[in-house]
Amino acid sequence: xxxxxxxxxxxxxxxxxLGALAEEFGTPLFVYSRQTLFDHYDRLAAAFAPLGATxxxxxxxCQNLAILxxxxxxxxxxxxxxxxxxxxxxxxxxxxxxxxxAGVGKTDLEMRAALTAGIGWFNVESEAELDRLAExxxxxxxxxxxxxRINPDVDPKTHRYTTTGTRATKFGVDLERARGIFASAxxxxxxxxxxxxxxxxxxxxxxxxxxxxxxxxxxLIEQLRGDGHVLRAVNIGGxxxxxxxGIEAPPAATYAEHIVPLLxxxxxxxxxxxxxxxxxxxxxxxARVLYRKSSGQRHFLIVDASxxxxxxxxxxxxxxxxxxxxxxxxxxxPDRCEALRVDGSTLVDVVGPVCESGDYLAKDxxxxxxxxxxxxxxxxxxxxxFVMSSQYNSRPRAAEVLVEEAAARLxxxxxxxxxxxxxxxxxxxxxx
Numbered sequence: 001x002x003x004x005x006x007x008x009x010x011x012x013x014x015x016x017x018l019g020a021l022a023e024e025f026g027t028p029l030f031v032y033s034r035q036t037l038f039d040h041y042d043r044l045a046a047a048f049a050p051l052g053a054t055x056x057x058x059x060x061x062c063q064n065l066a067i068l069x070x071x072x073x074x075x076x077x078x079x080x081x082x083x084x085x086x087x088x089x090x091x092x093x094x095x096x097x098x099x100x101x102a103g104v105g106k107t108d109l110e111m112r113a114a115l116t117a118g119i120g121w122f123n124v125e126s127e128a129e130l131d132r133l134a135e136x137x138x139x140x141x142x143x144x145x146x147x148x149r150i151n152p153d154v155d156p157k158t159h160r161y162t163t164t165g166t167r168a169t170k171f172g173v174d175l176e177r178a179r180g181i182f183a184s185a186x187x188x189x190x191x192x193x194x195x196x197x198x199x200x201x202x203x204x205x206x207x208x209x210x211x212x213x214x215x216x217x218x219x220l221i222e223q224l225r226g227d228g229h230v231l232r233a234v235n236i237g238g239x240x241x242x243x244x245x246g247i248e249a250p251p252a253a254t255y256a257e258h259i260v261p262l263l264x265x266x267x268x269x270x271x272x273x274x275x276x277x278x279x280x281x282x283x284x285x286x287a288r289v290l291y292r293k294s295s296g297q298r299h300f301l302i303v304d305a306s307x308x309x310x311x312x313x314x315x316x317x318x319x320x321x322x323x324x325x326x327x328x329x330x331x332x333x334p335d336r337c338e339a340l341r342v343d344g345s346t347l348v349d350v351v352g353p354v355c356e357s358g359d360y361l362a363k364d365x366x367x368x369x370x371x372x373x374x375x376x377x378x379x380x381x382x383x384x385x386f387v388m389s390s391q392y393n394s395r396p397r398a399a400e401v402l403v404e405e406a407a408a409r410l411x412x413x414x415x416x417x418x419x420x421x422x423x424x425x426x427x428x429x430x431x432x
Contacts (some may be wrong), residue, residue, distance in 0.1 A: 001282045002036040006332050011325045015406035018325050027288040028305035028398040030386050036282035047256035051270045056100050058275025059085040061383040067409035068092035079273040083110035122146040123197040138190030145196030152213040199237030205249050207258045214262050238273035242280030244380045245319050276383040285380020286368025289374045299348045307359045308395045311388050315357040322362045325375035331368040341366035354393050
């Protein structure tokens with residue numbers, strides 16, 4: 001559980017009682033562990049140090065400014081996929097020259113802003129985008145550094161919604177077309193196409209898909225160099241796994257053991273885009289029990305968190321381990337697994353208050369007795385938790401708290417009803 005642990009029958013984050021945080025800041029509540037963020041980053045950095053790899057933290061996984069600042073201070077670069085994410089990185093003091101910008105639908109406004117900021121790399125996803133980037137850069141009197149995203153047609157064996165490296169997805173260009181695209185871009189003013197980018201999807205809990213895709217990309221790079229192109233960098237993307245159900249994700253060192261030998265001595269700058277592997281296990285979602293009910297043969301635990309806080313279970317069928325913050329009778333979980341069952345537990349569905357049948361956080365879980373007012377923890381919620389939250393049903397978004405050893409600080413206040421309507425208020429001036 002990284003730096004989340006039970007002590008004297010209560011769940012703690014580092015040196016802070018989660019129950020006390022819930023009382024102070026309310027629920028639903030996202031809580032992050034600084035030390036867990038640091039540990040995962042440091043392990044990955046050490047594993048890929050032989051390549052001198054640049055770690056570009058994937059902002060989309062967890063975008064809070066305080067967390068971006070932590071990674072910046074730790075030495076991270078950044079991977080963004082929108083103008084808004086770039087604005088966050090700049091607000092957090094990130095160096096734009098160390099930013100890579102991915103995404104299949106960059107607008108003119110976004111590309112102009114990125115060119116003005118002086119970002120390090122554009123990960124270009126189509127021929128049309130490459131043409132438009134070259135035009136905008138030439139008009140601005142600058143030269144855009146770009147990597148072409150290749151679709152290696154490798155199946156990472158993850159959920160179909162988060163698979164990005166197979167032929168059927170919207171991402172990247174077919175491997176067979178890459179040489180022609182590089183040839184057409186050779187003389188384009190405003191464009192320096194000197195890198196190759198690949199990203200398979202997430203989470204990928206096996207090293208083999210990376211070996212397959214990198215092998216294909218290196219063969220392409222050899223062909224491109226033979227064609228006279230200067231290749232400076234390869235970006236192998238992200239997608240490394242995290243622990244949701246036990247310890248299913250390989251450690252950073254295992255990924256590196258197989259990847260580093262492939263890229264060593266290639267004369268290439270190596271970039272990675274880690275996100276989930278850094279943040280997923282560094283955050284939890286704390287919810288409070290509202291009611292218990294039974295309907296037919298099913299038993300429901302209704303809590304104050306919902307798909308508006310954590311949509312992953314409903315959207316992907318994702319598993320998140322759940323357990324009481326203060327389990328009655330001292331029923332402490334020996335591990336995180338779907339089949340976990342302790343004496344006196346009841347089979348329940350953990351559901352929220354949103355008016356959708358798909359509003360659930362966990363199904364068919366054996367949980368110890370819980371009553372109204374008890375606190376439930378949803379683990380591994382640090383990645384794609386708050387960032388995918390919404391105001392559906394006019395629910396104000398949750399607060400976020402960062403724990404640093406024995407101290408906790410609010411890094412995003414809970415939204416208010418006023419926040420819900422602020423952007424919809426108009427001047428009383430008569431409209432024409």
